Amino acid sequence: MKVDIYFGYWCDDSKNNLPVFLKILDTLNIPEFKANFYEVEKKSTAVQKYYVEDMLVEKVPTFIFYINDSEMGRIIENPHDTILQDMMRIVL
Numbered sequence: 001m002k003v004d005i006y007f008g009y010w011c012d013d014s015k016n017n018l019p020v021f022l023k024i025l026d027t028l029n030i031p032e033f034k035a036n037f038y039e040v041e042k043k044s045t046a047v048q049k050y051y052v053e054d055m056l057v058e059k060v061p062t063f064i065f066y067i068n069d070s071e072m073g074r075i076i077e078n079p080h081d082t083i084l085q086d087m088m089r090i091v092l
Contacts, residue, residue: 001091002034006052007061010042013077014061020083021063065090 005021007014025035040051040060051057055064063075065087073090080086 001030001032002036002066004036004038004055004064004066005061006038006040006055006057006064008040008042008051011060013059017061017075017078017083021061021087024084024087063087067091 005018007018009015025033038052040057043051049058051060055062059077061075061077063083065072065074075083075086075090
């Protein structure tokens with residue numbers, strides 16, 4: 001299992017949600033769960049749709065969860081409930 005996280009240091013949602021996610025990972029302490037972090041720059045123009053076009057990352061932070069290299073789900077910008085609850089819905 002792995003998660004790819006796209007974030008921006010300039011983004012308030014990234015500043016709020018990334019530390020919570022890291023705390024969850026630290027608390028779970030599952031060595032098999034790999035996290036990859038990708039910093040994105042601000043969009044260069046107002047008409048630019050994606051931060052990462054090939055991954056269809058339109059908002060940050062975006063957490064993309066994979067099991068056996070198949071995408072299982074995403075948390076985009078802000079969770080629906082909490083990051084932990086959304087994450088559990090995706091991976092269980």
